[in-house]
Amino acid sequence: xxxxxxxxxxxxxxxxxxxxxxxxxxxxxxxxxxxxxxxxxxxxxxxxxxxxxxxxxxxxxxxxxxxxxxxxxxxxxxxxxxxxxxxxxxxxxxxxxxxxxxxxxxxxxxxxxxxxxxxxxxxxxxxxxxxxxxxxxxxxxxxxxxxxxxxxxxxxxxxxxxxxxxxxxxxxxxxxxxxxxxxxxxxxxxxxxxxxxxxxxxxxxxxxxxxxxxxxxxxxxxxxxxxxxxxxxxxxxxxxxxxxxxxxxxxxxxxxxxxxxxxxxxxxxxxxxxxxxxxxxxxxxxxxxxxxxxxxxxxxxxxxxxxxxxxxxxxxxxxxxxxxxxxxxxxxxxxxxxxxxxxxxxxxxxxxxxxxxxxxxxxxxxxxxxxxxxxxxxxxxxxxxxxxxxxxxxxx
Amino acid sequence: xxxxxxxxxxxxxxxxxxxxxxxxxxxxxxxxxxxxxxxxxxxxxxxxxxxxxxxxxxxxxxxxxxxxxxxxxxxxxxxxxxxxxxxxxxxxxxxxxxxxxxxxxxxxxxxxxxxxxxxxxxxxxxxxxxxxxxxxxxxxxxxxxxxxxxxxxxxxxxxxxxxxxxxxxxxxxxxxxxxxxxxxxxxxxxxxxxxxxxxxxxxxxxxxxxxxxxxxxxxxxxxxxxxxxxxxxxxxxxxxxxxxxxxxxxxxxxxxxxxxxxxxxxxxxxxxxxxxxxxxxxxxxxxxxxxxxxxxxxxxxxxxxxxxxxxxxxxxxxxxxxxxxxxxxxxxxxxxxxxxxxxxxxxxxxxxxxxxxxxxxxxxxxxxxxxxxxxxxxxxxxxxxxxxxxxxxxxx
Numbered sequence: 001x002x003x004x005x006x007x008x009x010x011x012x013x014x015x016x017x018x019x020x021x022x023x024x025x026x027x028x029x030x031x032x033x034x035x036x037x038x039x040x041x042x043x044x045x046x047x048x049x050x051x052x053x054x055x056x057x058x059x060x061x062x063x064x065x066x067x068x069x070x071x072x073x074x075x076x077x078x079x080x081x082x083x084x085x086x087x088x089x090x091x092x093x094x095x096x097x098x099x100x101x102x103x104x105x106x107x108x109x110x111x112x113x114x115x116x117x118x119x120x121x122x123x124x125x126x127x128x129x130x131x132x133x134x135x136x137x138x139x140x141x142x143x144x145x146x147x148x149x150x151x152x153x154x155x156x157x158x159x160x161x162x163x164x165x166x167x168x169x170x171x172x173x174x175x176x177x178x179x180x181x182x183x184x185x186x187x188x189x190x191x192x193x194x195x196x197x198x199x200x201x202x203x204x205x206x207x208x209x210x211x212x213x214x215x216x217x218x219x220x221x222x223x224x225x226x227x228x229x230x231x232x233x234x235x236x237x238x239x240x241x242x243x244x245x246x247x248x249x250x251x252x253x254x255x256x257x258x259x260x261x262x263x264x265x266x267x268x269x270x271x272x273x274x275x276x277x278x279x280x281x282x283x284x285x286x287x288x289x290x291x292x293x294x295x296x297x298x299x300x301x302x303x304x305x306x307x308x309x310x311x312x313x314x315x316x317x318x319x320x321x322x323x324x325x326x327x328x329x330x331x332x333x334x335x336x337x338x339x340x341x342x343x344x345x346x347x348x349x350x351x352x353x354x355x356x357x358x359x360x361x362x363x364x365x366x367x368x369x370x371x372x373x374x375x376x377x378x379x380x381x382x383x384x385x386x387x388x389x390x391x392x393x394x395x396x
Numbered sequence: 397x398x399x400x401x402x403x404x405x406x407x408x409x410x411x412x413x414x415x416x417x418x419x420x421x422x423x424x425x426x427x428x429x430x431x432x433x434x435x436x437x438x439x440x441x442x443x444x445x446x447x448x449x450x451x452x453x454x455x456x457x458x459x460x461x462x463x464x465x466x467x468x469x470x471x472x473x474x475x476x477x478x479x480x481x482x483x484x485x486x487x488x489x490x491x492x493x494x495x496x497x498x499x500x501x502x503x504x505x506x507x508x509x510x511x512x513x514x515x516x517x518x519x520x521x522x523x524x525x526x527x528x529x530x531x532x533x534x535x536x537x538x539x540x541x542x543x544x545x546x547x548x549x550x551x552x553x554x555x556x557x558x559x560x561x562x563x564x565x566x567x568x569x570x571x572x573x574x575x576x577x578x579x580x581x582x583x584x585x586x587x588x589x590x591x592x593x594x595x596x597x598x599x600x601x602x603x604x605x606x607x608x609x610x611x612x613x614x615x616x617x618x619x620x621x622x623x624x625x626x627x628x629x630x631x632x633x634x635x636x637x638x639x640x641x642x643x644x645x646x647x648x649x650x651x652x653x654x655x656x657x658x659x660x661x662x663x664x665x666x667x668x669x670x671x672x673x674x675x676x677x678x679x680x681x682x683x684x685x686x687x688x689x690x691x692x693x694x695x696x697x698x699x700x701x702x703x704x705x706x707x708x709x710x711x712x713x714x715x716x717x718x719x720x721x722x723x724x725x726x727x728x729x730x731x732x733x734x735x736x737x738x739x740x741x742x743x744x745x746x747x748x749x750x751x752x753x754x755x756x757x758x759x760x761x762x763x764x765x766x767x768x769x770x771x772x773x774x775x776x777x778x779x780x781x782x783x784x785x786x787x788x789x790x791x792x
Contacts, residue, residue, distance in 0.1 A: 002594060002626055003560065004655060005508045011658045038455035046454075050446055058442075059434035062638030097493055097642075097664040104663050108529075112401045130662040133504075164399065198398060230398055242458030244669030246493075259400060262407045266526040267500050268493040272668045273640030 006113070010135045012128070012363065029351040029384035031371040034174060034327050039377070040298055041242050042282070042291050049281040057281075061274035067265050068257075069095025069249070070276035076283035077249050084206075085223045086233065092257035094264065097271045099204055099236035099248030102260075103127050103167075105267070106200050106232060106250075107134040109259045110164040118156060119167040120148060122330075122359035122368070124174050124202065127167060136164075140361035143173070145321075147180035150187055157195065165198035165232075171218040172205035172326025175359045175370035179217055179324060189225050198256075199229065204236040204248075207292050209325035210300035218325075222251065232256060237279055239327075240292060245275040299327070299374060302381060306373040309385035315393050327374040332367065337395055339366045346391035351384040402509070406531045408524070408759065425747040425780035427767040430570060430723050435773075436694055437638050438678070438687050445677040453677075457670035463661050464653075465491025465645070466672035472679035473645050480602075481619045482629065488653035490660065493667045495600055495632035495644030498656075499523050499563075501663070502596050502628060502646075503530040505655040506560040514552060515563040516544060518726075518755035518764070520570050520598065523563055532560075536757035539569070541717075543576035546583055553591065561594035561628075567614040568601035568722025571755045571766035575610075575720060581617050589625050594652075600632040600644075603688050605721035606696035614721075618647065628652060633675055635723075636688060641671040695723070695770060698777060702769040705778040709785035711792055723770040728763065733791055735762045742787035747780040 053061075060070070068074065074093050082088055096102040103126070111117065113135035119127065121140025131138050139156050141148045147170065157163065168188075170180035180188075192199050201221050209215055222233040232252035237245060250260060264270075282288060303323055310320055310329065319332045333339070339355035346352065356368030371388070373381060449457075456466070464470065470489050478484055492498040499522070507513065509531035515523065517536025527534050535552050537544045543566065553559065564584075566576035576584075588595050597617050605611055618629040628648035633641060646656060660666075678684055699719055706716055706725065715728045729735070735751035742748065752764030767784065769777060 002649075002651060003506070005504065005506050005511075005560075007508070008505050008655050008658070011655075011662070013658055013661065033460070035460050036458075038452075038459060041455055041458035043451065043454050043458070046458075055439065056434075058439050059437055060640070062432075062437035062439070062442075062640045063434060064429065064431050064634075064639040097668075100662070101664045108401065109404050110399070110401050112403070115401075126662070126665065133659065133662045164401075238460075242670070243460040243665075244456070244458045246664060246666070246668040253398075255398060259404050259407075262404070262409055263529065265409065266407070266496070266522070266529045267663065268497045268642060269522065269639075270642070272493075272642040272671050274638070274671055274674075275668050278670075 007133055007135060011133045027350060029376055029380045029387065031351065031353040031373070031376065031384060031388070033375050034372050035243060035375050036239065037375050037377060040295060042287065045282065045287045045291065046278055049278055049285065052281065052285070053277070057277055061277040063273060065270045065273040065276065067261050067270050069093070069271065070273055070280060073276045073280040076280050080283060081251055086220060086251060087222065090253060091251055092254045094250050094257050094260050095271050095276060096248040096250055096264065097246045097268055098238060098243070099202065099234045100126050100130065101267065102234040102248050102250040103130050103200070103202065105260045105263045106165065107131055107136070108263045109256070110198070111136045114162070116160050116163045117165060117167055118160070118163055119361055120169070120173070121361055122175055122356065123167070123361055124169055125358045127202065128361055138361045143176050143178060145178055147178065147184035148188060150184070150191070153188070153191065157191070163197060165200050166192065167200045167202065169202045170221060171203055172208060172323065174205070174326065175328050175330050175354070177321045177323040177326060177328045177330045182217070185221050185224055189221055189229065193226060193229050199231045201231055201233045203233065204239055205326040206235065207240050208296060208299055210296060210303065211324065214324050230256065240288065240295065241279055241282055245279060247271060247275060247279050299325070302373040302378060305378055305381045306371065306385060309382040313386045313389035315389065315396055318392060327372045329371045329373065331369045331371060333369070333392055334396065335367050337367045337392070339369050342369065342391045342395045345394055346388050349387045349391060351387035353388060403529055403531060407529045423746060425772055425776045425783065427747065427749040427769070427772065427780060427784070429771050430768050431639060431771050432635065433771055433773060436691060438683065441678065441683045441687065442674055445674055445681065448677065448681070449673070453673055457673040459669060461666045461669040461672065463657050463666050465489070465667065466669055466676060469672045469676040472676050476679060477647055482616060482647060483618065486649060487647055488650045490646050490653050490656050491667050491672060492644040492646055492660065493642045493664055494634060494639070495598065495630045496522050496526065497660070497663065498630040498644050498646040499526050499596070499598065501656045501659045502561065503527055503532070504659045505652070506594070507532045510558070512556050512559045513561060513563055514556070514559055515757055516565070516569070517757055518571055518752065519563070519757055520565055521754045523598065524757055534757045539572050539574060541574055543574065543580035544584060546580070546587070549584070549587065559593060561596050562588065563596045563598065565598040566617060567599055568604060568719065570601070570722065571724050571726050571750070573717045573719040573722060573724045573726045575613055578613070581620055585617055585621050585625065595625065595627045597627055597629045599629065600635055601722040602631065603636050604692060604695055604723070606692060606699065607720065610720050626652065636684065636691065637675055637678055641675060643667060643671060643675050695721070698769040698774060701774055701777045702767065702781060705781035709782045711785065711789050714788060723768045725767045725769065727765045727767060729765070729788055730792065731763050733763045733788070735765050738765065738787045738791045741790055742784050745783045745787060747783035749784060
């Protein structure tokens with residue numbers, strides 16, 4: 001009767017959003033979602049902004065806006081990116097409905113069924129579901145502590161046809177929690193330039209370093225790359241303003257932004273002008289920097305609590321990274337452990353997380369788990385880690 | 397160097413959004429965009445709503461929400477649809493980022509390149525650009541004053557393979573301004589049921605009748621259809637709250653909504669929770685009905701001004717419909733006239749509109765123009781029509 005498209009058969013549900021959609025028992029301690037704790041949102045700031053809006057600004061917020069974005073917000077984002085060293089010349093910015101839409105747009109304008117996307121292994125699960133929905137051939141390059149392992153990258157590139165773009169998240173990687181080293185960034189760039197490959201650089205956690213000294217190590221590849229390299233840089237206000245605003249952006253060569261805008265026209269015409277007006281004032285009224293300082297301290301404190309609890313409760317043969325920012329700790333269990341089994345036990349005890357295979361481009365390897373320290377109230381982090389550790393202990 | 401997808405080559409820019417993006421000269425009288433005049437937005441109501449929000453509601457608005465929509469808004473929309481007679485049993489509602497996203501989702505889950513979509517001729521240009529971006533084979537069925545001409549529908553259906561769905565906008569058609577008669581609705585439904593065809597019913601102007609007596613003639617096909625017919629009904633808050641909120645919805649059989657939710661997961665994760673919280677309170681606090689009464693009077697008044705001006709200024713061999721609601725007057729010129737030429741002349745004199753071929757699925761026939769009376773200040777409508785009439789006169 002109902003005859004769906006081939007694309008539907010290729011879709012994989014995001015394991016995380018499934019968890020978010022189902023696990024609503026209020027007593028469950030959730031390390032699953034990569035979302036801020038509600039107490040961390042800039043509500044007082046937005047109350048002030050709302051009170052400051054003129055009737056004209058509100059009218060603009062109610063109205064359709066240009067597909068490329070509310071022009072004053074586009075300008076604010078450009079100024080913000082320029083201040084961070086990102087190149088504007090020859091490039092353009094488009095506002096997207098979250099950076100996930102930027103990833104979707106890139107897929108729409110580049111991927112025909114069977115085309116290859118080279119991503120990381122592990123990789124951001126949201127991006128993986130997008131690429132699969134376009135029937136991409138997804139090839140993952142293993143990560144070490146400094147980024148993609150270049151020998152693997154070279155080997156994969158040699159034997160792979162029709163690579164449309166390479167997708168990486170170089171800062172505070174989700175889920176692996178790593179930062180690409182400067183050397184790895186430059187070496188990867190050199191390879192991309194040699195082959196004239198498009199890079200999609202996804203950088204939603206860039207601002208969320210714990211230590212101001214780490215600010216410099218998060219310099220985007222887009223900043224380091226030569227002008228000729230077609231690097232498409234996407235960021236988001238989800239982690240530094242609020243995900244419910246659904247505002248992301250894409251900075252890319254003009255030729256690509258032109259196509260991106262055409263694609264977005266038929267996706268949602270424009271991103272909510274109402275939330276764009278609020279976001280624009282958040283930048284213009286100088287509310288971002290003080291808020292970031294508050295956030296960095298809050299997340300560092302949460303990470304510290306989680307790391308202390310891991311140290312205290314985890315069985316001996318379990319490993320994890322020490323994040324320097326972002327939202328995540330990536331926990332490696334012995335290879336014979338199935339994270340689904342651990343999740344089942346842990347859920348029964350009252351704590352959840354995301355299993356490793358959600359981040360495997362092939363959806364297989366499953367002896368990792370991702371713990372997010374961003375969402376739970378501080379008081380529940382230690383207890384939650386204890387539960388997860390017990391569940392691992394019982395599965396070992 | 398940059399190797400775009402086949403989909404990009406099939407994309408057609410929306411003529412309207414191009415106009416909106418470029419024609420920003422403030423002295424131009426624009427009948428182009430299907431957007432409300434800024435003075436008509438419910439700003440006082442939303443100010444009241446914002447002041448009434450609890451901290452918890454604001455926190456929810458800042459956060460990610462379920463892909464299917466903010467649950468209280470989903471419930472409010474369901475109650476609203478049920479009150480209008482739409483069937484909920486066996487169906488489910490998903491909130492979308494404008495109804496354009498609902499059309500995009502339907503395309504994503506149904507259309508493989510080369511599959512057929514049967515639409516109206518003329519048809520909503522936004523939907524046409526979506527279907528083309530999925531490389532659909534688009535076949536238009538001519539309209540008369542009562543809806544799709546059924547002989548043409550039958551003929552097209554007979555000779556067309558792989559029809560994935562039929563797309564119609566039965567009420568206050570954009571651009572044709574017609575309402576499907578009850579007989580035509582029932583006859584079309586019978587044909588859909590006989591062939592087990594999926595219907596995408598797009599109904600954004602349903603509430604915008606000028607005369608309360610016309611409320612009954614806008615009864616959706618979804619309401620008239622048997623339970624078994626897979627009718628997917630999409631509506632929008634763009635015309636009855638504000639397009640900048642980017643909130644639409646899709647009411648469809650559960651099997652289809654399940655796939656739609658999967659597709660939306662990878663498009664933007666969720667629609668802005670912030671604007672969904674505001675919209676939900678707009679329904680819950682009983683602000684919709686009084687606002688609709690105000691809107692209906694305002695649009696009737698604008699339509700009256702435009703119709704009087706058309707009567708006064710248009711050359712003798714130009715025809716137009718008398719709309720009973722919605723935003724548009726569809727103006728037919730003699731067949732040898734090229735609307736682009738008229739637009740060029742009219743733009744030089746200071747008034748713009750959308751040319752007919754933007755609404756032709758094949759992008760050809762061009763002796764119609766669409767005038768929207770919703771956007772301009774009332775005082776400018778007469779003068780704008782006079783300019784357009786002069787431009788036509790000079791082209792004849």
